[in-house]
Amino acid sequence: MHMYDFNDLLPYKKWRQGQLQIAHSVYNSIIERKILLINYPTGAGKTLPVLIGALKASFENGYKIIYLARTKNQFQAPQRELEKINKKIKEKINFVLLYNRQELCLQKNLQKLPYEEFIGFCAFLRKEGKCKYYPLSSRLSDSNNMQCGDEIMNLAESGDYCPYELTKLLSKNALVMILAYNYIFDPRIREIFTRDFNVKFERSILIIDEAHNLPDIIRNILTRKLRREWISRAIKEIKGYYRGEDRASVISSLRCLYSYLKSLDKKVLEKGFSVLERDFLYNTLPSPTRLRKIGLIIESEYKSMLLFKSSYIRRIYEFTNYFFEYPYSILYAERDYNYAVIKISPIFFEQNVIKPVVESRATIMMSGTLPPLGYYTSLLGLDPVRSRIEELRIPSPLSHRVKLKIVKGVSSRYVERGEVQYRKIAQCIDAIFYKSREGIVMTVFPSYNYMRNIRLYLKSRPLLVERERSRLSEVVNEAKKYEKVLLLAVAGGKMVEGIEIKRGNRSIINVVVIAGLPIPEPNILTKNMLENVSVKVGNRELAWKYVYLSPAVMRIVQAIGRSIRSKDDSSIVYILDERATDEFIISQLTRYGFVPEVVELQALLK
The missing domain is CATH 3.40.50.300 (P-loop containing nucleotide triphosphate hydrolases)
Incomplete structure (x- = not known):
């Protein structure tokens, strides 16, 4: 070379x-x-x-x-x-882009199938020789110069080749x-x-x-879930396709499990999160070996009817297997729209x-x-x-384009949350919006729930709100319609992590308001993380700052990054939480190149 x-x-x-x-x-x-x-x-x-x-x-x-x-x-x-x-x-x-097999598939009628069902059907078609895109022709052996996903797809479509298999072939020389x-x-x-x-x-x-x-992504990959809907469908599968001697006892166990999940709905809807003891599931869940055996029998029945999908019993098996295999994992119930879902996550990797x-x-x-x-x-x-x-x-070469102000006399502490706090923060946001020039005032909240509480007291208009299902493109297009607009977003959400709104080469997000320090919610996950990190660093106070304050600083820096996209941009950033004057937070912000200025609440409201 x-x-x-x-x-x-x-x-x-x-x-x-x-x-x-x-x-x-x-x-x-x-x-x-x-x-x-x-x-x-x-x-x-x-x-x-x-x-x-x-x-x-x-x-x-x-x-x-x-x-x-x-x-x-x-x-x-x-x-x-x-x-x-x-x-x-x-x-x-030479380089290749590897998406999952279903996204690459040229059989468009298969792309709407659930992924696991697609994988099963794909394997069947290949095994039976019924996929016209597989196997690859031997004359492709000299095609070593494909460089990207688009070129691979073009070659696949022109020659009726499977894009996934083609990517495998070309990756040898990539x-x-x-x-x-x-x-x-x-x-x-x-x-x-x-x-x-x-x-x-x-x-x-x-x-x-x-x-x-990366830590959150790995934890999400390894987390297993258990839904009430899966249990009811698993019971129907057993009734329809399984005749084993243990049929009645497994159905009975699953019904107990269903009732237990249903009993969690009210608690989770009120609190959003609930720690669970392992004892009930330990005594109720069927053995993983039994569930796997039943799942394979049911899936064999599906295949005989040319239905290529995994059974709901398999999903319960995967949860159950993880439950018994990793006894020191975290077990909790979480709100999923109007129902409780049980999750089990690793404490450490x-x-x-x-x-x-x-x-x-x-x-x-x-x-x-x-x-x-x-x-x-x-x-x-x-x-x-x-x-x-x-x-x-390496500090940001554009950090000098940011004026960062921490406002004293206001806070988003959990113990102080209520109408008085919500009104005060809304008053600050309204004052900042009134003083700002044309463009977008992006206001970032610790959570959707906190944002909803503050919004009730906001007077500023026009107003755009990020929701759980908001699309970035829709928000960007709507924001560009206004000369001046207040955009409400959530720390860690789509807007803060991925939005860029420009006119020409300049960002039109001129002001960023951090409406409350975006500290992670103190729940079973963060508490276990605190215990784990405390042991590893040998200092509980430092571990607490790592677990709660470091993520808050990261989210603040992410929000600031939405406003500074080039050397021509500048912005003013307000942190509406006096806890940001903590020495650890100041030191972390300084490491990113920002120089915070502390201002009094009354000076902001003048």
């Missing part, structure tokens, strides 16, 4: 501030087999220098690059940069693979992926984008889950809002390899 210098791979006229430092750090981490954590502001251009550093090492040593992104939309950034690099260098970089988190961090999917694509982590560079989300992070030649974890190193390594269970971990934090 050709050897390239960093500048040889740069497809632009010059580096942005901090980018060349990132490229060097990435390259050195790969050569020295390190785990590198990079904190560089959102929108400042992390993707390009990380790829350049990884590509230089890959060209020299033959490593494969695995780039993980959270969503399909986030696949676009690495694809765009690779396409630009390819226009500059002689030796083209230097870069871009895929979703679950291919690596769901152990079951990872086993299939590494087998199908012949991936060896010791010869791979793992790049994780938006890495601040097994080493098998983070195995790729440790075993890869190097792992690059990047974000604009990485938490403190000690907290992050504790969450991910990386303490045993702490000596291999390096951290690179």
Whole structure:
């Protein structure tokens, strides 16, 4: 392979501030087999220098690059940069984008099936030779130069080839693979992926984008659920397709389980969350072995009728198996619209889950809002390899464009919540909106419920509200209709993590209001996390700050990032919570390059 210098791979006229430092750090981490954590502001251009550093090492040593992104939309950034690099260098970089098999399937009538049913039907068609897109023709063996998902789809459609199988074939010669988190961090999917694509982590560079989300994403991947609807459907399946001697006893157990879930509805609707004792489920759930046996029998019946779907018994089996296999996991009930759903989540991650992070030649974890190193390594269970971990934090080159003000005399403390507090915060928001120039005043709340309570007292108009099912495109288009508008959003929601509203090259979000410190709700998950981190860092007070204050700072920085997208942007940010004057929070904000100013409530309201 050709050897390239960093500048040889740069497809632009010059580096942005901090980018060349990132490229060097990435390259050195790969050569020295390190785990590198990079904190560089959102929108400042992390993707390009990380790829350049990884590509230089890959060209020299033959490593494969695995780039993980959270969503399909986030696949676009690495694809765009690779396409630009390819226009500059002689030796083209082959890369593939790997979606799930169903999204790639050319049989459009199958794309509406539930995923598990699709997988079963796909396997049947391939086995029986009834899929016209499979197997691939041998004449594809020389097709080594496909570069991206669009080209693969075009080739597949023109030649009646299965896009998934085509991606597998072309990935053998691909230097870069871009895929979703679950291919690596769901152990079951990872086993299939590494087998199908012949991936060896010791010869791979793992790049994780938006890495601040990684602990939550892994926890969501590993969490198992139990719904009342599944139980009632499982009972119908057993009645219809199972004739075993234990039929009556299993149905009886499932009915008890159904009644128990129903009894949780009222409690969960009132509180939103309820910790559960394990004893009832331990004595009620059928054994995983029995459930698996029944599930296989029922699914065999389905296949005989050409119905390719997993049984509801299988879903209950997966929950039950996890329940008995991991006795130290967290068991709780949570509100899901108007019903309770039981969930079981890991307290800490097994080493098998983070195995790729440790075993890869190097792992690059990047974000604009990485938490403190000690907290992050504790969450991910990386303490045993702490000596291999390096951290690179580069303050935002645009932080000087932000005026950050913390307002004293107001707070969103849980113990003070009520009409008096809601009115005071609404009064502050109205005063800020009245004083602001044209554009968007984006107001960020700790939760949807808190936002609804404050909204009752707001007088400012026009007003746009983020809801749980809001679409980003709809909000953006609606906001652009107004010269000046108040946008209500939620910390950690779609708007704060993904919205960008511009006129020309400038952001029209000119003011950001943090309406209450976005501290995580103190529930069983955060309490268990606190206990776990306390043990690992050996300091309960510091652990409390890591678990509750660090996520709040991350969400504040994310919100600020919505307003500063280029060197031409500027914004004023108000934090309506005097708790933000805490020394730990000030120090964390300063690490991101922001210089907070403390102002009195009365000065704001003048």
